Structure formats: C-alpha cells, structure tokens
Amino acid sequence: MAKIKEVTVEERLRALYDLQLIDSRVDEIRNVRGELPLEVRDLEDEVAGLNIRLEKLLISLEATDSEINGKKILIEEAKALIKKYTEQQKNVRNNREYNSLTKEIEFQELEIQLAEKHIKEFKAQIEQKKEVIAETKERLKERETHLKHKKGELDAILAETEKEEQALIAKSEEYKTQIEERLISAYGRIRKNVKNGLAVVPIERGASGGSFFTIPPQIQVEIASRKKIITDEHSGRILVDEELAKEQRAKMEKLFSKL
Template identity: 50%
Template sequence: MVTNNNEKMQELTVEEKLQNLYELQRIDTEIDKIKTLRGELPLEVQDLEDEIAGLETRIENLKVELGELDKTSSTRKMDIKKAEEAIKKYSEQLDNVRNNREYDALSKEIEFQKLEIELQEKRIREAQKAKAEKEALMEESKKRYEDKVSDLEAKKGELNDIINETHKDEESLQTKSEELAATIDERLLTAYRRIRSNARNGLAVVTVDRDACGGCFNKIPPQRQLDIRSRKKIIVCEYCGRILIDKYICDYDGSQQKADLEALLDAQKKKGRRLRKSEE
C-alpha cells in the first residue's frame, strides 16, 4: 500500500505537486483562520485553570495553618491552667514551710510559674494576631477564587461557542488537509511544514504578485519569474525561503487568467483615452 502511494507520488509532475501544495496551503490557511478566531481564549482558559488550582492549594494550606494555630493556642491555655494550679498548690505549701530554704524554693517556683503564664499569654496573643492575618488572607483568597471561577466559566462559555460554531468546518478542513498531505512526498511535505512553522503568517506557498514574492514582497527577477511560470521545478524565494508559484497554477479552466487579461486590456483602453484627451 505504501509502495503504491510512493509510486503515485513519483508519477506526479512538478506542476501537479505545486498544485497540491497550493491547495494544502489554502486549506491550512483556513484552519489557521479558525484558530485565530479563538484568539488567546485557550491560553486564557489554561491560565485561569492554573491560577484557580493555585488558589485552591493556598486556601487548603491556610485552613491547615489556622487549625494548627487554634491547636497551639489551646495547648498554651492548658499550660496556663496548669501553671495557675501549680501556683495555687505552692501558695498553700508556703503556709506550712519549716525553714527559709523551703520558703525560698517555693517562692521561686511560684515566680517561675507566673513568668510561664506571661510567656504563654504573649504567645497566645501572637498566635491570635497571626490567625487574624491568615483569616484576612483566607477571605481575600476566597474572593479572588470566586472571581476567577466566574471568569473561567465565562471564558469557557465563549470558547465553547466558537468551537461549536467552527467544529464541523475545522474537522472537515483537517480531513482534507490530511488527505492532501498524503499525496505529497515526504521531503517536500517536511519542507512545507518547516517553512510554515517559521513564517509569521503561516504561509509556506505564495504566488508571485506584481513581480514580487507574496510572502516577503521582495522583487523577483524576470528570468526567475519565467522559471516559476514554466512549472518545471520547485523554486523558493531567495529572501524568505517560501515556495513560489504563479498565480494561475490552480486556474484550471483559465477563467481567472482570462478575467485578469480583460481587466488589463480595459485599463490600457482607459489609459489610451485619457492620453488622447490630454493631447486634444
């Protein structure tokens, strides 16, 4: 099967190869227009999805951190309660001391427990301040999350509308593009795709228009134009590397060439009439 396809490709004339390339370019350009219609929407949707995922992670992390702060505050409150109980116990023992050494030792323990209470209260205040800051950040993150989800739904809706409108056309064009690509030999197809990927407007095959390349608009020498019109070999622009064809290559019935010739003759007649009037 592959051998038969290769044989058919080899049987094609240069003119037929150029015609197939031109048709492929025309179809791929239509696909590009559909993709342009979508604009930056696919990227915007992806960016919003990434940002929403980041916000979800941040909100979950804040929930964990708030939980840890609450747990820490509860532990410190328990430590304060234990210290208060110790102070009460040591204070009662002061009434039964037998010497100054025991009195001093108990007094130091009471002082130590009071300092411990002050330290734990300070840490609780710090935790409460950190909690308030994280709660504010949580509210801000939630608000931003809701806004981004709303934006995402709108962008997705807009993108889906465009996709629904163009899906059938794009699918049909894609099928045609693949069918045409199968008729072009691999080396030529690879060159076509390489040129297309490097060209800003995606044009790899262009016509010669007004003696210039239709891609970069540099002038084409007359002899080279004759070679292009002969359709005997594949010629590329020496400036931009695009494949050059004459504008009538797919004018199978000659109607376009005939119309252009009539327009040229009409323009020459009008020019002649203007010259005669000026001479009079």
C-alpha cells in the same frame, strides 16, 4: 502490468497549493482561538494554586487556635499549682520549705505571664491570617469567575470550529499522500521558516505573495508555464501563477463550504 500514471509538475503545483490553502485555513481557525487555551490553562493553574494556599492558611489558623488552647490549659494548670503551693505554705515547718514553695509559685507566675504573652502573639497572628484568608478568598472568587468566562469563550469557539479543524487536518494528511515525500519535506521546512506559514504563494501584480519582492518577467513566464517548481530567491517560497491560484482557491472554497 498497469502503467503508473506520471504526475506532471502542474499537478504537483496544484496539489501543493491546495495543501497550502487547507493548512492556511487551519492556521486561521487556530488564530481565532488565539491565546485562549493558554489563558485558560494559566487561570486553572492560578485557581489551583490559590486553593492550595487557602487550604494551608486554614490549616495554619487551626494550628494557631490549638496553640492558644494549649497555652490556656497551661495557665489553668499553673493557677492550680499556685493555689496548691499557697495552701502548702500555710503548713510549712521551716523557712527553707517556705522559700522553696515561694520559688515554685514565682515560677508558675512567670509561666502564666509567658503563656499570656504567647496568646497575645498568637491572636495577632490569627488576625493577620484572617486578613490574608479573606484576601485569598476574594482573589480566588474573582479568578474563578474569570476562568468560567474564559472557558465559556473557548468552549464556544471550539464548538464552532473543532469539527471543521479536525476535518481539515484529515484533508491535509490526505493531500500529503498525493505529493512525493521530498516536496512535502521542503513544504514543511518552508512553512516553519516563513511568516504566516505561507510556503506556496501566487504571483500578485508581478511580485511574490507574502514577501512582495518583484519577480523578473522571464521568471514569471517560467512560473506561468508550470514546467518546473520555482522558488522565490528572497523568501524560499514555492511560486505559482495567479491563474492557477485562482482556480485552486475556487475549488477549495467549495470543499471548505462542505466541511
């Protein structure tokens, strides 16, 4: 039976730092995109909202036009009735019939006045709605132009970085399989809890990279010996010596240049 190769602490540290360099590169790519995807989504929502608002305003405008047409028809019908009742008054047999027709005429005249008042109100509403429609159309045009510009920016960045990002994500998953689950869990937890997602950092000028707290000389010696995994007591980051970091950075730069 073949003997399973034992992974040394140094190999674990190198693998962890490689993983950190890959994930940091993905972070850099996403930082370049910044808030653009969110801006584009917000603009798309705003444009959709303005289109819905414009549609509702136009429907409301049509409804108000219909109301005016309805009132105009009512006026014509009332005028026709007034003419009819006026003609009938010429042939009445008594005052009661005459007065009854007079009341009908007065009622129709009031109907005309009320309809004319409503038409005036509806016309004022139409003017107001037309102003809002014009403003909405202008706003919509401006937002659509802005959205087109932002989409262009995002598409350009995606075209430039998407392939590399996907390749890096695949590499990250590949490297994770080379590290035991316990360390991957710790690495992921630290990345979430520290600034810039730096879970594995080198010693730089006697201090922990990323937090800048001085590391005691004895601890630095232990880190350089690569015999055990040591974390920064202040930030919880996993520490590697500067020489190891330098070697792995050179190795990963070659990998990145091929992606």
